[in-house]
Amino acid sequence: MTEWPPLPPRLKRIVEAEYPRFSAAEMARRRGAIETVLAEADCDHLVFYGANRAGSAVQWFTQWPVTTEAIGVLTPGVRDALFVQWINHAPLAKRLATEADVAWGGESSIRAAIAVLETRGARENRVGVIGPMGFVQHAALAARFGKIADLNRAYVRLRRVKSQEEIDWLRIGAWLSDRGMAGLRDGLAVGLTERALGDLIERAYTREGGSNVIHFIGATSMRDPQLPVPAQFPSTRRVANGDIVFAEISAAFWDHSGQVLRSFAVGDEPPPLYRALHAAADAAFDAVAAVLKHGAPPAQLVEASAVIEDAGFTIIDDLLHGYGGGYFPPILGSKSRPAGPIPAEPFEAGMTVVVQPNVVTRDGKAGVQTGELLLITDTGVERLHAFPRGFARV
DSSP states (O other): OOOOOOOOHHHHHHHHSSSOOOOHHHHHHHHHHHHHHHHHTTOSEEEEEEETTBOHHHHHHHSOOOSSEEEEEEOTTSOEEEEEESGGGHHHHHHHOTTEEEEEOTTOHHHHHHHHHHHTTOOTTOEEEESOOOHHHHHHHHHHHSSEEEOHHHHHHHHHBOOHHHHHHHHHHHHHHHHHHHHHHHHOOTTOBHHHHHHHHHHHHHTTTOEEEEEEEEEEESSSOOBSSOBSSOOSOBOOTTEEEEEEEEEEETTEEOOEEEEEEOSSOOOHHHHHHHHHHHHHHHHHHHHOSTTOOHHHHHHHTTHHHHTTOEESSOSEEEESSSEEEEEEOOSSSOOSSOOOOOOOTTBEEEEOOOEEOTTSSBBOOOEEEEEEOSSSEEEOOOSOOSEEEO
């Protein structure tokens, strides 16, 4: 792979830490924010939940990434309690979640959490939940503490505007994702399967501390196209001359990932249809980015994306979505492929969003994709990625 530019020293120090940490001030900011949410919801305690590597609140509050299961109890003025599964995960969880009392959850993590709530004097109808809690766990909480407040929407609002430390970690995630795209570009060759393309991508960032979130890959003939959008699972199809190969790559630095989307023409120059598709995608990206700033209403971005329909095309994937800790609102489509009612709430400085025009033919057979993660500022947007834009021929 072509040598990718190194991280600046400030970010390199974070990556090279044995186990990177957010500062005490950042963690205090998060705790203060969630305690305000609890007070507004008339709750005294929060149960936060994650399982099967999902549930970002656990890491946001404790710095422990969810593995099999993790249940935390947060009470203002008291150290958090955190119960993890399986037992062999507890030693590392204790090293990472240093501000919580960490223990193995035993036969039932939810029963262990309920016992802590009882010890802390939790009352009925005063407990809130964040995370993808299952029916069994919710039923156990409700049986003991009455109506449980769903605080997930409030949590999402806390995550949409990023702190400076979070933006730094996202810069690292973007750098890792760019390495993955560079690995794909530089290793892409006729005869490789889509599975082999995934190997090129992951190999480029894993040794630098990155982990895979997604690498959606697609390959199809540009003369006889049968695929309009990158696929979520790779096939055994082999790359051939005259193909388009397009990809959506997110590599994470812990729970902070970038997202970069690009299209490549293999061997041959793109035929007129694909040149027109990519020209429309570039025009849409530029038009959306030109109006995206603090205070911009989402409807203005949808209006700007009309260059897609003006060119005679439409989209499949979302045009824009919030990103960084989750797939956040606003989630916007285009005029010809809406994503539901357009929200009225304007964008804010400090939000991070992915603009990703997936421009396709009306019959859904041919498509391209381009885009990346952007940071919204007071006056516009800042690129977090450095991978070159354009429809490169390889």
